[in-house]
Amino acid sequence: MVKIGQIKLKNPVMVASGTFGYGIECKDLVDLDKLGAIITKTITLKPRLGNPQPRTFELPYGMINTIGLQNVGLEKFLTEKLPELIKITKTPVIVSIAGEKESEYSEVAKILDKENIAGIEMNISCPNVKGSIISKCKTDTYNVVKSVRKKTKHTLIVKLSPDVTDILEIAKSTESAGADAVSLINTVPALFYKNGNTILGGLSGPCIKHIALRKVYEVAKFLKIPVIGIGGIMNIEDTLEFFKAGAKAIQVGTGNFIDPKIPIKIINGLSFKKMSF
Amino acid sequence: MTFNSPKIAESSKPGQFVMVNIGTATTFLRRPFSICKTNKKTFDILYKVVGCGTEELSKKKSGDSLNIIGPLGNGYKFPILEINKTPILVAGGTGVASLLFFAQKIKEKYKSVKPIVFIGAKNKKEVLLKNEYEKLGFKVIVSTEDGSMGKKGLISNLLSSYLEECCLKQVSAIYSCGPKAMLKEISKIAKKNNVDCFVSLEEYMVCGIGTCMGCVTKTIKNLKTCPELVAGLKIKNEGNNYEYKSVCKDGPVFDAKDIIW
Structure with a gap:
């Protein structure tokens, strides 16, 4: 068992936001009950249409995406998606949230506080929406985390961007603002050309694993709160590397697209190695 | 394979x-x-x-x-076939593949129906599965861009002139699979002739199960609130009248009326 804030996870393997839909889509392919936690697609106060095509670009060891946080909005999420997910699994559900400004984050957090969820993951590091990435600035990061903290008693995880000069400085400001954990890294800001168009997006997959490992390593030993490692995890070997770098838990992201069973394979691998957490 | x-x-x-x-x-x-x-x-x-x-x-x-x-994904909806009504299949390039499976099932379900398939390709070499459709008893009409087989030109032109000559009351619906530009033309022709049309879209996919939202296509959100789009007019401010649906989970087969091309 591993503890992230108040959430007791039966194992340290979660599925990353944006790679597992609202959880429901995967029920026929994955035994949801086996997962440590499910992190939903990022939810915003109002529905978001998302970005026009092209939205994805394949690379030999990864991909670039620019979905633009397309989601059904908080109201529909709470009336349709969340009840269905909770009905089909007992696994802790962590809701990823985002907003255009600080007040939207705290509004969403306030509404979610009454809901039957295990925790909130603040996505303050999405590279694919208008405006700058909040987690690039330690003051903005502190302020937004602080205002969400005031609105929720749920476990609060903050997901950070690797695209900063000093990741430790940012991670420390989330800790002092009251976060229960940090998850790193979100996708790496990148660019691709398609049909003559210049498209900005976020790079993910095995090609960013070693960037992620470095960020986890730079942060983990200096924080009191746990670090959740994300970035190109495809198998148990990758998972063990993240633990070695200091992560207490991990999230499988892009790997879910290649094989939705990767998280379960990792969980089985960990229990085979009789690892205790 | x-x-x-x-x-x-x-x-x-x-x-x-x-x-x-x-x-x-x-x-x-x-x-x-x-x-x-x-x-x-x-x-x-x-x-x-x-x-x-x-x-x-x-x-x-x-x-x-x-x-x-x-x-x-969601497949083709089976036509409720009345006697004397014929589904028309329109395939472009490798679009013949998904429609062949549909053709196979149509024949299993409705033995007496005599359906038609239009196959369009660049040249004779790329006209695929023609024999398979013939074996199923389909009437096959071919066009190639270079004229090396069937009529020279685009398959959409051939369909258009066919619909002008045939009795539209005998057409149950058009089912089409192929390149997006072709599907757009086919759906225009179907609308002009007031025939139901279902298209199978192709898009770059990542997950295939509706989790990544990478393969989306622009669709009309609410037909009732958007008469301009229903009428096929381009409107200045699309605003809240469209949404992106995933081709993998909501499709790949869509009612052509719902697509914003």
Whole structure:
């Protein structure tokens, strides 16, 4: 068992936001009950249409995406998606949230506080929406985390961007603002050309694993709160590397697209190695 | 290419697809392929070598195994066929694949119906599966861009002139699969003739199960609130009248009326 804030996870393997839909889509392919936690697609106060095509670009060891946080909005999420997910699994559900400004984050957090969820993951590091990435600035990061903290008693995880000069400085400001954990890294800001168009997006997959490992390593030993490692995890070997770098838990992201069973394979691998957490 | 997979073969519906993990360093993501036909324990896909994924696929040998997820997506809705009503299938290039499976099922279900398939291709060499449709008893009409087989020109022109001459009351619906530009033309022709039209879209896919939202297509959100779009007019401010639907989960078959081309 591993503890992230108040959430007791039966194992340290979660599925990353944006790679597992609202959880429901995967029920026929994955035994949801086996997962440590499910992190939903990022939810915003109002529905978001998302970005026009092209939205994805394949690379030999990864991909670039620019979905633009397309989601059904908080109201529909709470009336349709969340009840269905909770009905089909007992696994802790962590809701990823985002907003255009600080007040939207705290509004969403306030509404979610009454809901039957295990925790909130603040996505303050999405590279694919208008405006700058909040987690690039330690003051903005502190302020937004602080205002969400005031609105929720749920476990609060903050997901950070690797695209900063000093990741430790940012991670420390989330800790002092009251976060229960940090998850790193979100996708790496990148660019691709398609049909003559210049498209900005976020790079993910095995090609960013070693960037992620470095960020986890730079942060983990200096924080009191746990670090959740994300970035190109495809198998148990990758998972063990993240633990070695200091992560207490991990999230499988892009790997879910290649094989939705990767998280379960990792969980089985960990229990085979009789690892205790 | 034929795969031995009793589970997929048994549960597949026409218009559905599979995600194939080609499993090499250069092809990181799975590739979607329409199910072309099924037998008791096997199913077929049809592919053309166009990039690194299909190139790698072409190197596979008999007996090799591949990791596949499927069947996925929503298939073609079966026409409620009245006597004397005929479905028209319009295929472009490798679009013949998903429509062949549909054709196979139409014939199983409605033995007496005499359906028509239009096949369009660049040249004679790329007119695929013509014999298979003929074996099923379909009337096959072919056009090629270079005129090396059938009538020279685009298949949409051929369909258009066919509809002008035939009795529209005898057409149940048009089902089409092929390049997006072709589908757009076909849906225009269907609208002009007031015939129902269903299109199977192709898009670059990542997950195939509706989680990543990478393969979306622009659709009309609410027909009732957007008369301009229903009328086929371009409106200045699309505002809240459109939404992106995933081709993999909400499609790949859509009612042509819902698509904003």
